[in-house]
Amino acid sequence: MMIIELMKEVGRGKRGARDLTYEEALLAADLIVNQKASQAQIGAFLMAERIKMESVEEMEAFVEICRKQAYRASFQQGIDCAGPYDGRKKSFYATFATAFLLAAAGLPTTLHGMASLPPKWGITLHDLLGAMGIDAEKLSREQVIRAASGTGVLFVPAEQWCPPLKELRAIREELGMRTVLNTAEKLVDYSNSPYLVYGVYHNTVFERMAKLLVKLNYRKALIVQGAEGSEDIFIERPTRAYIVEDGEARLHVIDPETYGLDTQLPETAGEWTPVRHIEVTEAVLQGGGHLAYMNQVLLNAAVRLRLSDRVDSVEEGLYTCKHLLDSGSAYELYLKWKGAMLTEGADKPNEAVTQL
Structure with a gap:
């Protein structure tokens, strides 16, 4: 599934837009965080999500992808x-x-x-x-x-x-x-x-x-x-x-x-x-x-x-x-x-x- 297909789901307007499943959201997050989509597509998706309001699963997916791309250390537990x-x-x-x-x-x-x-x-x-x-x-x-x-x-x-x-x-x-x-x-x-x-x-x-x-x-x-x-x-x-x-x-x-x-x-x-x-x-x-x-x-x-x-x-x-x-x-x-x-x-x- 390409970013344009996911964008259509979240950007159909107030009545038509739907929340992505967690698996769809992971794909979208990967495409955006790792810039596998164009700048225009990234901007459009982020704005469509903002208007729709991000679901818990969508936020979780973006956190997960960001964590995968980050350096994380466990040397202090606080x-x-x-x-x-x-x-x-x-x-x-x-x-x-x-x-x-x-x-x-x-x-x-x-x-x-x-x-x-x-x-x-x-x-x-x-x-x-x-x-x-x-x-x-x-x-x-x-x-x-x-x-x-x-x-x-x-x-x-x-x-x-x-x-x-x-x-x-x-x-x-x-x-x-x-x-x-x-x-x-x-x-x-x-x-x-x-x-x-x-x-x-x-x-x-x-x-x-x-x-x-x-x-x-x-x-x-x-x-x-x-x-x-x-x-x-x-x-x-x-x-x-x-x-x-x-x-x-x-x-x-x-x-x-x-x-x-x-x-x-x-x-x-x-x-x-x-x-x-x-x-x-x-x-x-x-x-x-x-x-x-x-x-x-x-x-x-x-x-x-x-x-x-x-x-x-x-x-x-x-x-x-x-x-x-x-x-x-x-x-x-x-x-x-x-x-x-x-x-x-x-x-x-x-x-x-x-x-x-």
Whole structure:
């Protein structure tokens, strides 16, 4: 079966379009991810799928094909933090600071991303590393694995570890819209993590994503309707989330007020640059900075420790993480990771950051 035949099935319009079977979706995903179809056909198929809305089987097929084309290592069994690859514009990148708290608590953490994409074109993890003087595009596989082996924090430049994502970038930029690839790229699971925290923007996708994560066999997963569609729990209001475990999903509302952490964000919270993200990250990891960002990192870390069965309650996780900040353990681990990443392919760090 050729891509044109599959495209006719998903692109027949609102009444005529149908979901592909899993076998058909695997074929379509292979033709698209490995660019066995023309650019026009790829673009048309992705847009038709977007209009129809991707089924669970179709999303699963794209994840499977992307995984087959990626380098995946099993050297650390921890939690995968899967946020939007199109970045942030108005919110703090709490998951970056959270990663070092989790690792300091003994939970290996995987972060991954690439240069910004549509539709948001926001600040990405690549930009944060750039503000630290680290060129994410020049990081070798050996270098990031070495940094992770010494700290428990793995950062994966996704387009290097999954080359088809780089090859499909141009057409995605031209389309300028979300496609099934925006879902699949976050679920490549580069370190074969048993635990996952996954960000979504709309609560309308909760059910489909829960079914998908059940099929992908994570031990436990948390789907978070977080800041700007990220995996970051809000600190100024409750956050809707789904816990996926033992083949079932249940709604869970995480309210910072329950833990005495609800904090209003500063008025300037909407003005973000990569340098400011790193300034706030380093301030929090040193036990300082604005209380809202400190509390947000503590809450996100505590919830992820509980999800991963490293603590018996969120309250215990908060106590553990506060101690790691106060003792300087999390910041020391961050500096160790930063030093390991600032080797070949790195420029001089931004002075505004290193002065903190």
